[in-house]
Amino acid sequence: MSAMFANRISQKLHEEHSATVVIMERLEALIASHRRGPPAGKRDAEVLLLREIADGVESEVKRHFDFEEQHLFTFLDTIGDADIGAHLTAEHTAMRPLGERLAALARTASSAGFDEASWNEFQRVGMDLAERMLMHVQKEEMALLPLLEDAMDAPMEARLYDAYAANA
Amino acid sequence: MTAAAGFLGGAKSRLLPASIPFRFFAAAALFHVAMWVVLIFAAEQVIGFRGGMVPALAAVHLLVLGVLTTTGIGAAVQLMPVATRHALAAHWPIKLVFWMFVPGIVLLTASMYLGRIELVIAGAVASTAGLLLFAGLLGDNLRRAGGLPIVAAYGWAALAALLAVILLGLALSVDFATGFLRDHAAVVRAHAILGGYGFMGMLALGFSHVLIPMFALSSAPEKRPATAGFLTAAAGVALGSFGAVLGHPHLLTAATLVGLVAVGIHLWLMLRALRTGMRKRLGLSFILVRAAWVSLPLSLLIGLAASHDRAGPNGPALFGLLLLGGWLLTFLLGVLQRILPFLASMHATALERRAPPRLSELGATAPLNVHAICHGIALAGLAAAILFDAGAAARVAGTIGLLGALAFALFTADVIRRLPLVARSSPLPRGG
DSSP, rough: OOSOOOSSHHHHHHHHHHHHHHHHHHHHHHHHHTTTSSSSSSOHHHHHHHHHHHHHHHHHIIIIIIIIIIIIHHHHHTTTHHHHHHHHHHHHHHHHHHHHHHHHHHHHHHHOOHHHHHHHHHHHHHHHHHHHHHHHHHHHIIIIHHHHHHHHHHHHHHHHHHHHHHHO | GGGGGGSSGGGGGSSOOOOHHHHHHHOOOOOOHHHHHHHHHHHHHTOOOOSSSSSSHHHHHHHIIIIIHHHEEEEEEEEHHHHTTTOOOOSSHHHHHHOOOOHHHHHHHHHHTTTTTTHHHHHHHHHHHHHHOOOHHHHHHTOOOOOOTTHHHHHHHHHHHHHHHHHHHHHHHHHHHHHOOOOOHHHHHHHHHHHIIIIIIHHHHHHHHHHHHHHTOOOOOOOHHHHHHHHHHHHHHHHHHHHHHTTHHHHHHHHHHHHHHHHHHHHHHHHHHHHHOOOOOHHHHHHHHHHHHHHHHHHHHHHHHHTTTOOTTHHHHHHIIIIIIIIHHHHHHHHHHHHHHHHHHHHHTSSSTSSOGGGGSSSOHHHHHHHHHHHHHHHHHHHHHHHOOOOOHHHHHHHHHHHHHHHHHHHHHHHHHHHEEEEEEEOOOTTO
């Protein structure tokens, strides 16, 4: 993947966003293709997809969100740009429980399959999360990452990149 | 920072009160309905329309001024301050634009429908006053758009075309009463090119450089091809306008060829943005956007054929349908159905301790499905009616278009209705 951002943190978050968008679009496609009931069998592709959803969503709502809130939004706060952090934190707060629940449902289903009730919940939570996540990524791509690129000097970038790498 | 970044990066101060942009969008939705109603009643004239003080002229102006320009003003006054990161000095001038322009359109189009020439002039003057004030606001904002050279260049070109189209429009309305123009039809053609490809077209192409990458999550188009696209588009509009005024078919042919190059560059940039964008599933709105992209070069080709009398007896009407309905209206409706809920979400998240609403909570999707189907059938039906000179078929197509416009108006009203409701009724999910 060619670099879109000179700032390494923006670039890393951008790459994570790309992976998240792919997973969310695959999640939407899975739900759309089984509107009337759960996937019938435990096909290898579906099992793999459910595991990827579980891992990808968990990583996004834990490590990615936590890094942004603990390091990036506090940095933006110090340079007088608190609004964007507050806005995106509110979205994280709305998505965290959805992501955790979806990851748990996907992990269980990857080994035991879905029943009617778990599939209904997976659909509801999945659509809610996918819609919120895609809009959230859009806002971060268009606002947060360019802002970091503009506002962060090299020493701060190095310090925060170390913090990012330590959690990777 | 990218243009769209301003929406979040401290942009609350540059976000207008919701009532300001939404009043333009609401008015445009109503004009959209009115346009189809007039088209149904004037179906026989519409399919062979070549200008003149007839009810079909009212339908054309309801579309161009009522729907396209009104929406363009609402979008521009909200997007430009955000994109340029310079807030407007005051809100009252925009409200004044609305109160001069919208009643002016009502008067202008009603008097066109009724054939009341003295009232046409009064309506033209009122809507012109609103447009001139808007031009001043846009120009003031464009002066400060240093970080967005391509968008600003399209904006300046649109502004120049707007001033020219106003001048020609006023001349045409006075000419209905006095007959002072030597070649009324030539000025009509220049007025149409400047309005369709010049003002609205350049605005649509310019905003595409911000909006399409924003929706697809891709980087902004590269500067060099984007500059080439702008220069060829501006040259095409200028050549076409002069060719029309001078009645010079070779100049019109050259304008079309230059225009086709501009369209080729633009579509290449836009398709590249889609191809390299993170989002692949762009939904219903992009079906409309893609259909509009097909209509744009088709309109040029039919325009070229019509200018050489090779597009059949109703060639000019088919050209108008492809330019105004196929390209501009379809593109605008496709983009608008994404912008309205997004803009509403920015207002709805202002309250603390509330989960930000999902976009689907800010506007029903069923009316959009109905609209897209009806819009497609209506335009295809109208094109067939024009080709086969069938007034009854145009009336049926118009009725289907009216259903679609009602569905879109319902969607717009729903977004406006839900705006304060969502902010009140969306508690944070458990654990939040």
